Amino acid sequence: MTYNADTYREKREKVLGVRKRGLSFGVAATVVSLIIIVGLGSVALPKALTWLQTRHLDDAIYKRHDGHPWPPDVGESLRKLPGVRNAAADKKGTRLVVTFDRRVMNAGRITAHLSSLKLEPDLLNQTPHARGMTGHESAGGEES
DSSP states (O other): OOOOTTTTHHHHHHHHTOOOOSOOHHHHHHHHHHHHHHHHHHHHHHHHHHHHHHTTEEEEEEEETTOOOOOTTHHHHHHTSTTEEEEEEOSSSSEEEEEEETTTOOHHHHHHHHHHTTOOEEEEEEEEHHHHHTTSOOTTOOOO
16 A cells, blocks of 8 residues: 555644644734834834925015014015915014025025115024924023
């Protein structure tokens, strides 16, 4: 009588301890890899998208030459200019922070606009907008 592998398969698997239970190593490794990739992506993707949206933005900080506070409507008039994203005064109203797209607008044109309103602006600083977002610098903070 010849040996038939199919007939004795169950006995052979019982002796060798071969059982088909649970997940295979390949499936488990794939699941763990996907969890790691999705986790890292959820951390890195928002930062990358924020950088892509703000990479062309600059902040210009202005103070009036006479030291008086900025009028409340100056922010609205600046926001109407092309390329200006935001314009806001600090808590005391003495400094004006203008966020603009440097591909469309520059600090000289903003200064010229403020001069046309007879406000005599002084440009204190111009920095990349991303630098202010990291928390190292606060444009609207209190003076020391």
